[in-house]
Amino acid sequence: MSKKGLEVQRNYPLNKKVKEFFWGGWCMQTNWNYERQMNTAFMWGISKTLDRLYPDPADIEKKKERYRAALEFFNITPQCGAFVLGLTAAMEEEYVENPDTFNPEMITNVKTALMGPLSGIGDSLFQGTVRIIAMSIGISLAQQGSILGPILAMLISFAVSFPITWFGGKLGYLKGQEIIQQISKTNLMDKVMYGCSVAGLIVVGGMCAGLVNITTPIVYNETLVVQDILNSIMPQLLPLCLTGIMYYLVKKGAHPIVIVIACFILGIILNYFGILAV
Amino acid sequence: MFFKALIVGLIAIFGRLDSRMLGRLNFERPLITCTLVGLFLGDLTTGLAVGASMEMVSLGFMSIGASGFDMNMGSIVGCALVIMTGADINNALAIATPMTLLSTLIETGAAVLRISMTHMIDNCVEQGQFQKAKTIDIVWGPTLYAICYFVPVFLAVYFGKDLIDAINNVIPTFVVDGISLGANLVAFFGFAMLLSVMINKKNAIYFFLGFAIAAYSGLSLTAISIIAVILAVLFYQFRYDGVSQLQVAGAPVDELDELDDDLD
Numbered sequence: 001m002s003k004k005g006l007e008v009q010r011n012y013p014l015n016k017k018v019k020e021f022f023w024g025g026w027c028m029q030t031n032w033n034y035e036r037q038m039n040t041a042f043m044w045g046i047s048k049t050l051d052r053l054y055p056d057p058a059d060i061e062k063k064k065e066r067y068r069a070a071l072e073f074f075n076i077t078p079q080c081g082a083f084v085l086g087l088t089a090a091m092e093e094e095y096v097e098n099p100d101t102f103n104p105e106m107i108t109n110v111k112t113a114l115m116g117p118l119s120g121i122g123d124s125l126f127q128g129t130v131r132i133i134a135m136s137i138g139i140s141l142a143q144q145g146s147i148l149g150p151i152l153a154m155l156i157s158f159a160v161s162f163p164i165t166w167f168g169g170k171l172g173y174l175k176g177q178e179i180i181q182q183i184s185k186t187n188l189m190d191k192v193m194y195g196c197s198v199a200g201l202i203v204v205g206g207m208c209a210g211l212v213n214i215t216t217p218i219v220y221n222e223t224l225v226v227q228d229i230l231n232s233i234m235p236q237l238l239p240l241c242l243t244g245i246m247y248y249l250v251k252k253g254a255h256p257i258v259i260v261i262a263c264f265i266l267g268i269i270l271n272y273f274g275i276l277a278v
Numbered sequence: 279m280f281f282k283a284l285i286v287g288l289i290a291i292f293g294r295l296d297s298r299m300l301g302r303l304n305f306e307r308p309l310i311t312c313t314l315v316g317l318f319l320g321d322l323t324t325g326l327a328v329g330a331s332m333e334m335v336s337l338g339f340m341s342i343g344a345s346g347f348d349m350n351m352g353s354i355v356g357c358a359l360v361i362m363t364g365a366d367i368n369n370a371l372a373i374a375t376p377m378t379l380l381s382t383l384i385e386t387g388a389a390v391l392r393i394s395m396t397h398m399i400d401n402c403v404e405q406g407q408f409q410k411a412k413t414i415d416i417v418w419g420p421t422l423y424a425i426c427y428f429v430p431v432f433l434a435v436y437f438g439k440d441l442i443d444a445i446n447n448v449i450p451t452f453v454v455d456g457i458s459l460g461a462n463l464v465a466f467f468g469f470a471m472l473l474s475v476m477i478n479k480k481n482a483i484y485f486f487l488g489f490a491i492a493a494y495s496g497l498s499l500t501a502i503s504i505i506a507v508i509l510a511v512l513f514y515q516f517r518y519d520g521v522s523q524l525q526v527a528g529a530p531v532d533e534l535d536e537l538d539d540d541l542d
Binding site for chain 1: 496
């Protein structure tokens with residue numbers, strides 16, 4: 001087997017390679033399928049590396065083998081995908097360099113082992129924290145009629161997503177294996193998820209109290225205002241109770257569509273009899 | 279009408295491709311897409327208002343992975359029809375709900391197609407047609423997603439106006455108010471869905487912390503978000519850096535090791 005490709009790959013400018021990992025990460029869901037999830041997008045992300053590594057038509061069987069390996073089951077938070085692509089590219093290079101000593105199964109193993117932890121970190125950071133914070137700021141400004149709301153929400157999302165994807169790809173390629181060891185040694189996953197859950201949960205708590213104002217217009221004997229009694233116990237008690245009831249329903253596995261339709265029907269009934277109001 | 283439906287359809291494609299080709303920058307969320315709809319249909323104020331209320335309602339509806347349950351497509355249609363018919367903004371959710379059901383159905387069908395596309399890619403690789411395998415993934419895949427969003431959005435906006443107008447004329451006021459109450463109830467369902475993936479026995483206290491701060495202080499959500507990030511950093515430091523402070527005694531040894539390495 002020729003090692004001409006290795007030279008091409010090594011001489012290829014680093015930033016161009018990182019650009020491939022970056023877009024590979026962001027395009028991670030172009031063909032999401034129930035069988036192997038993000039496998040074809042992963043193949044697309046690593047394909048240019050493989051094409052450079054195996055330029056010789058004589059190596060086509062080897063190239064097919066590497067493509068097949070890239071097409072195995074894969075799933076990750078897109079922004080973290082660039083890191084895995086970078087690391088995979090580095091290992092593919094290693095395999096071409098030492099075809100006899102480097103076991104190619106290791107590439108698949110590392111890839112598979114990273115899916116869980118990196119998706120855990122990624123989803124709690126991007127979906128659970130950044131999105132919640134960006135959108136809660138965006139909603140409260142948009143409610144005041146300010147276009148700054150959606151603009152800020154976009155900027156916050158971009159400002160976190162872009163550097164993590166870019167430098168994730170770069171670090172993954174340059175010192176991915178070192179970083180994996182650091183992740184497991186320093187318990188990074190638990191730490192990130194802890195920090196994210198604290199910030200995310202405080203904001204969600206704030207939303208339950210501040211975003212939707214549900215009150216009861218019930219008045220007994222023209223003097224006893226029920227809402228005043230509730231307020232004297234705790235402000236925003238009704239929203240807290242509603243969140244509790246809904247949480248119970250979610251835990252019971254109620255289907256979203258059923259709940260949404262039930263909410264409309266209940267809304268019309270409760271509003272008609274003057275039990276709840278916005 | 280054709281032109282408006284076309285514009286809204288293109289916004290829908292933009293929203294859909296956000297999670298497909300931009301790594302999910304949250305541009306798909308109702309707050310962003312509804313604002314765009316408002317901007318292009320010439321009613322930014324309504325676009326912002328619908329965006330904020332739809333975002334609030336559907337904040338908990340996450341679409342991690344493939345289909346899931348999201349109101350992104352429904353919000354776009356709801357917002358466009360509310361702007362075009364001048365209906366109450368809370369009707370956006372009432373329009374979005376059946377659209378969400380429809381988009382879930384379409385997505386199920388598209389998922390089958392995508393599995394066969396995956397098999398096509400497998401075959402291309404077996405036959406050494408690498409370029410074709412890549413094209414299927416990066417061109418056909420997003421195109422399929424775009425079509426599955428564009429067509430229903432275009433049709434709903436194109437034909438929906440007359441339907442909504444007709445319904446608006448017969449619907450009594452108490453139903454409209456009830457829908458608005460219902461929309462706010464759905465928001466709590468959204469919060470609960472969000473909580474269900476984030477909360478456990480150990481961290482539930484942070485939820486109540488956020489709730490108490492907001493309920494008693496009445497601070498805006500922007501303020502709460504800033505406080506939340508600060509508190510997260512603080513709690514993190516208490517929890518993890520507190521330990522490493524105790525290990526300071528071990529630090530010089532590491533430095534010596536590094537010196538040794540340098541000397542080598």
